[in-house]
Each structure stands twice: as C-alpha cells, then as structure tokens.
Amino acid sequence: MRKRFGGVTAVDGVSFDVEPGRVTGFLGPNGAGKTTTLRMILGLAHPTSGTATIDGRPYRALPDAARTVGAVLERSGFHPGRRARDHLRAVARAARIPESRADETLEIVALQNARSRRAGQYSLGMRQRLALATALLGDPRILILDEPANGLDPQGIRWLRDFMRWYASQGRTVLVSSHVLSEMAQTADAVIVIARGRVVAQGPVTELIAGRGGAVEVRSPGAERLAAALRSRGFGVERSDDHTLVVTGADVAAVGDLALSEGVAVHGLRERSASLEDVFFELTGEESAPS
Amino acid sequence: MSSLVSAEFLKLRTTRTAYGFLAAIVLLTLGVVAANSANVDLSTKEDLEEALSGAGIAAALLLVLGIVATTGEHRHGTITSSLLASPDRRRLVGAKVIAYLLTGALLGIAAVLATFAVAVPWLSARDAPLDLLDLGDYLGLFVEGVAVSALSGAVGVGIGAIVRNQVAAVVGTLIYLFVLEPVIGVISSDVAAYTIGGSQSALTAAPVEDALDPLVGGLVLAAWALGLSLAGAELEERRDVV
Numbered sequence: 412m413r414k415r416f417g418g419v420t421a422v423d424g425v426s427f428d429v430e431p432g433r434v435t436g437f438l439g440p441n442g443a444g445k446t447t448t449l450r451m452i453l454g455l456a457h458p459t460s461g462t463a464t465i466d467g468r469p470y471r472a473l474p475d476a477a478r479t480v481g482a483v484l485e486r487s488g489f490h491p492g493r494r495a496r497d498h499l500r501a502v503a504r505a506a507r508i509p510e511s512r513a514d515e516t517l518e519i520v521a522l523q524n525a526r527s528r529r530a531g532q533y534s535l536g537m538r539q540r541l542a543l544a545t546a547l548l549g550d551p552r553i554l555i556l557d558e559p560a561n562g563l564d565p566q567g568i569r570w571l572r573d574f575m576r577w578y579a580s581q582g583r584t585v586l587v588s589s590h591v592l593s594e595m596a597q598t599a600d601a602v603i604v605i606a607r608g609r610v611v612a613q614g615p616v617t618e619l620i621a622g623r624g625g626a627v628e629v630r631s632p633g634a635e636r637l638a639a640a641l642r643s644r645g646f647g648v649e650r651s652d653d654h655t656l657v658v659t660g661a662d663v664a665a666v667g668d669l670a671l672s673e674g675v676a677v678h679g680l681r682e683r684s685a686s687l688e689d690v691f692f693e694l695t696g697e698e699s700a701p702s
Numbered sequence: 703m704s705s706l707v708s709a710e711f712l713k714l715r716t717t718r719t720a721y722g723f724l725a726a727i728v729l730l731t732l733g734v735v736a737a738n739s740a741n742v743d744l745s746t747k748e749d750l751e752e753a754l755s756g757a758g759i760a761a762a763l764l765l766v767l768g769i770v771a772t773t774g775e776h777r778h779g780t781i782t783s784s785l786l787a788s789p790d791r792r793r794l795v796g797a798k799v800i801a802y803l804l805t806g807a808l809l810g811i812a813a814v815l816a817t818f819a820v821a822v823p824w825l826s827a828r829d830a831p832l833d834l835l836d837l838g839d840y841l842g843l844f845v846e847g848v849a850v851s852a853l854s855g856a857v858g859v860g861i862g863a864i865v866r867n868q869v870a871a872v873v874g875t876l877i878y879l880f881v882l883e884p885v886i887g888v889i890s891s892d893v894a895a896y897t898i899g900g901s902q903s904a905l906t907a908a909p910v911e912d913a914l915d916p917l918v919g920g921l922v923l924a925a926w927a928l929g930l931s932l933a934g935a936e937l938e939e940r941r942d943v944v
Binding site: 450454470473476477480484486487493494498507545 | 705709779782789942944
C-alpha cells in the first residue's frame with residue numbers, strides 16, 4: 412500500500428502478511444507510518460494505491476466486520492458524558508452483537524466496577540482498557556492494536572502481554588504496533604519493522620536477531636589505547652563509557668589477543684548478542700537516545 | 703439499518719446533550735409564547751397563528767442538535783468505533799438522518815404541545831378572538847411544527863456530515879442563518895423564501911415577506927435535508943477518518 416497526504420508520502424509501498432496463531436509486532440519510530448497503515452487496513456483511510464485484505468476481502472467488504480476484526484486505535488475515543496457500559500452497548504447494537512457482550516468484555520478488561528462511570532472520568536489506562544473492551548465485543552478472530560500499552564501501568568502492561576499471548580495461542584491473529592521494543596521482544600513471535608513508510612524487515616524475532624552480528628564488550632583501564640589499536644585493525648569501536656568499549660566485527664579471542672600484544676590490562680571481556688533494539692536501530696537508521 | 707438507527711437513539715439517550723436541548727427547547731419556546739401572547743394587538747387569524755406557532759425555536763435548536771451530534775463523533779473520536787462497527791459510511795449517515803428526523807418530530811411535538819398548553823388559556827383569558835381558528839387550523843399548526851422540527855434535525859445531520867469540525871459547523875451555520883440569510887432577504891425576498899431559514903419560516907407562520915405556502919415550504923426544506931445529507935454521505939465516504 413502507498414499513501415500520500417498532499418505532497419508527503421506517509422506510507423511508501425508497504426507490503427506484508429500477518430499469520431494467525433501468533434503475535435505479530437508492528438514496529439517503527441514515531442511517524443514511520445504505522446497508524447496510517449493500520450487505518451488503511453481497517454478501511455478508515457483510503458490507500459493512494461494498493462489494497463489490504465482480511466481473509467481475502469477488504470475490511471469494508473467483510474460480511475460481519477466487527478465479529479471478524481477488533482481494533483484499538485490511537486484517537487479512538489469516547490463521549491466524555493457517556494457511561495462506559497452505554498458506549499459498549501451502542502457499539503454492540505450498531506454491529507448487531509448481543510448487548511450482553513458489554514458486561515462480558517468489561518469483565519475481561521477488569522472494568523466491571525467502573526462500568527457506570529462516565530468515560531470522561533476515566534484515567535488514560537482505563538480508557539485504553541475500555542478501547543480494548545470495545546475491540547473484543549464481537550469476539551473477533553483478529554485483533555489489531557495500535558500502541559495499546561500507552562497509558563497502562565506496569566501491571567497493566569504485563570496483563571496486556573499475557574492477554575495477547577493467550578489470544579494468539581487460541582489460533583487467533585494479533586497484530587500490535589509499538590515503539591516500545593523491550594515490550595515487543597517479550598511478546599511478539601514475529602515482527603514487521605517499518606521506517607519512513609517502508610518495511611525494512613519482517614520475520615520471526617529469533618531469525619531477525621540471529622541474522623545480525625553481535626558485539627564484544629571490553630572493559631579496560633587503557634581503553635583509549637585499546638580503541639586505537641582495534642580501529643587500526645579495522646574493527647568498529649564505540650566508547651560506551653570511560654573504560655568500556657563495544658567492538659563490532661571481532662570476536663572475544665581477537666580482542667583479548669590484541670589487548671595482550673598492546674600490553675593493556677583487561678578487566679572484563681564478554682560477548683554481547685544483538686537485541687531486538689540493536690536490530691531495530693540498525694534497520695531504521697535511528698540513533699539510540701543518549702543515556 | 704434498523705439496528706443502526708436504534709444505536710443512534712441509544713447514543714442520543716446516553717449523554718446529557720439531548721436532555722439539555724429538550725429543556726432549552728421547552729423553556730425558550732415558552733418564553734417566546736409568553737412574549738407573543740402578551741402582545742397587545744392580536745386581532746387577525748395570522749396574528750393568532752403566529753402566536754400559537756411554537757416550533758421556531760425547536761427548529762433552530764434541532765438544526766444545531768443534528769450538527770452537534772454528527773460532528774461530535776469526530777470531536778470525541780467515537781467515529782472510529784462507529785465505522786468499525788458499521789463500515790458503510792452512507793448507511794451510517796442515513797441512519798443518523800432517520801434518527802434525527804424522528805428525534806426532531808418528538809421534540810417538535812413537545813414544543814407544539816407546550817405552546818398550546820400555555821398560549822390557548824392565556825389568549826382566551828385576554829379575550830383574543832380564538833374562534834377565528836377551527837380544529838383544522840390547530841391541526842395544521844401541529845403538523846407544520848412537527849414537520850419543521852423533524853426536517854431541521856435532518857438538515858443538521860447533513861451539515862454536520864459535510865463540515866466535520868463541530869465549532870466551525872455550528873458557528874458557520876448560525877452566521878449563515880442570522881447574518882447571510884437576512885442579507886439575501888434584503889436583496890431578494892423571492893430567493894430568501896427558498897433558503898433553509900426561509901423554508902423553515904413557511905412552516906412556523908412567521909411574518910415573513912413572500913413566505914412560501916406551508917406545503918411548498920415543507921417540500922423545499924425536505925429537499926435541503928435530502929440534498930445536504932446525500933452530499934454529506936458522499937463526502938464521508940470519500941474522506942479519510944484520522
């Protein structure tokens with residue numbers, strides 16, 4: 412799919428498949444085109460070119476869309492004066508879903524005690540859970556979640572993670588966008604990484620990480636001298652603090668041998684395997700924020 | 703379609719907006735009725751019909767209610783869940799038009815009955831020549847009042863579907879009705895009779911120059927409602943919801 416807004420190309424030829432039975436993470440920095448892509452999948456925005464299909468049909472041609480797909484989107488909101496339960500009842504009624512599902516989904520997201528409160532009195536985390544309850548009304552086979560962890564407390568995030576894993580374990584499809592990589596590393600079976608409107612990688616998390624070289628971390632009081640020696644041998648060197656270097660392109664043996672021949676003491680030497688975060692920054696060309 | 707209309711009613715009933723509008727309609731209508739009934743000079747049948755036609759306020763407020771309800775979905779972001787539940791946007795606009803036609807009819811009945819309940823005893827106490835009106839005239843006032851309220855609700859939905867921004871839609875409509883239309887009236891009262899406000903006037907027995915016959919006025923207002931709703935549905939269909 413491709414999407415242009417005026418002169419700006421927000422989504423530039425994105426193409427991917429999402430399989431049932433697993434949690435698929437949709438990763439990308441802010442502004443990469445994640446939300447626009449999800450909105451096009453759901454028929455809320457029209458692609459400039461291309462199509463998205465669910466079970467072979469566009470969302471808007473699904474015979475029973477809300478019973479097939481449930482979605483939580485950023486900016487999906489609530490009338491502040493309407494009670495949570497009434498919001499769910501109205502959506503259920505429009506989608507011809509039994510209104511008893513309103514109470515059932517409130518229970519799933521643990522809002523049953525707040526069901527008669529007006530949505531305007533809800534905290535951000537509660538609103539996020541109410542949005543999830545709305546998505547679950549039709550007991551859908553496919554869940555599409557746009558940054559669902561926003562506003563949740565650590566407990567809520569862990570609950571959401573377990574929930575998504577449980578949902579996928581039933582053979583259902585979960586597509587979840589996020590910019591919180593550590594969260595995705597623990598949740599997603601597969602990821603699609605997008606940057607500047609293009610898919611830069613997709614596949615199982617383990618394969619993505621395995622395909623990337625790790626690094627060697629070395630601690631030395633003579634870090635400066637060691638760094639110079641490593642660089643002269645053509646290795647990549649980054650200084651992570653006064654005494655620690657991160658070396659790419661070399662293994663531990665090569666770094667240790669070089670330190671010996673340079674007469675530099677080594678206080679620590681270890682292999683560091685790539686994390687989803689490393690892969691992400693490498694793929695998207697984004698620099699990690701200075702810590 | 704009936705489930706969509708029913709969902710619209712549920713949405714309407716579950717916020718305080720509609721109740722606020724109902725209270726405003728009844729109170730303002732009674733205020734206008736009191737002012738009209740206190741008017742010294744009520745001698746002709748037209749004077750009496752004007753005094754007993756209580757739907758002017760209701761029509762104006764229903765227009766605003768239709769706009770507020772339709773644009774509110776975009777303002778509060780509920781449009782997303784509405785469209786996910788019913789992806790056919792033309793049907794969604796259609797359901798709103800039907801829901802606000804019916805809501806307008808109900809609130810119109812409330813306004814007209816409140817008017818009769820206050821004005822008839824008051825006017826008869828002041829010895830106004832009420833015997834100039836027969837049952838058919840009262841029935842006519844009732845039907846016109848209900849029709850103008852119902853159609854105004856639908857016009858509001860159409861405007862709200864075209865202009866999604868709530869403040870822009872409400873303020874723009876008020877400026878159009880109370881500034882632009884009077885200017886049109888000054889330029890040509892023939893043309894002004896066919897405007898939204900002009901066709902509403904035909905149904906509220908307002909003392910307007912070159913007013914249309916109530917039946918023609920009703921048809922013109924219905925044409926406005928239909929045209930604006932179709933345009934709104936078509937625009938909603940094409941635009942992105944972000």
